[in-house]
Amino acid sequence: MDSERTWSIAELADEFGVTLRTIRFYEEQGLLTPARNGTRRIFADGDRVRLGLVLRGKRLGFPLDEIKTIIGMYDAEPGEVGQLRYLLDQVEHRRAELEQRRRDIDATLSELAELERRCRADLDRLTG
The missing domain is CATH 1.20.5 (Single alpha-helices involved in coiled-coils or other helix-helix interfaces)
Structure with a gap:
């Protein structure tokens, strides 16, 4: 049985200080790929790390397309x-x-x- 920690969208939003809408937007852009349990999003550690990278990239002024390229390299x-x-x-x-x-x-x-x-x-x- 896999015991990897997972997070809900609300938990990630709270941890990173962003809105649910922000996380959904990053998912729509292909930056995050949570699993689904019905309509519930289940974020694994990789999604959490990618969200941190996206937010750091935005703070540094990188455009989303560059962030996506860099995250692709991370993966x-x-x-x-x-x-x-x-x-x-x-x-x-x-x-x-x-x-x-x-x-x-x-x-x-x-x-x-x-x-x-x-x-x-x-x-x-x-x-x-």
Whole structure:
């Protein structure tokens, strides 16, 4: 008898802080493949791991089609040279985008600090 832990859609939604609709959407997109017991979805450990990967990918800004490709690699036999090169290329591209975003945020924070300094100086002069 297989004693693998399973989860309901509500349990996964609660654990990952997403809605039932979100999980159903990812299932419709082929990102999750729960078993069925009538109309009840039964999620195995692999589905739980894939949901975590999907949500992490979304947090990092990957589009769903890229996430699906990457998850497909997760499910495939490890060590496929083409897959690993593709994934490394995607990681490099995403890292470059995030580093540029960080530079943009740092520049914006610096500009805001300067604006705040000038506003406080003007306010002190006008009220002071």
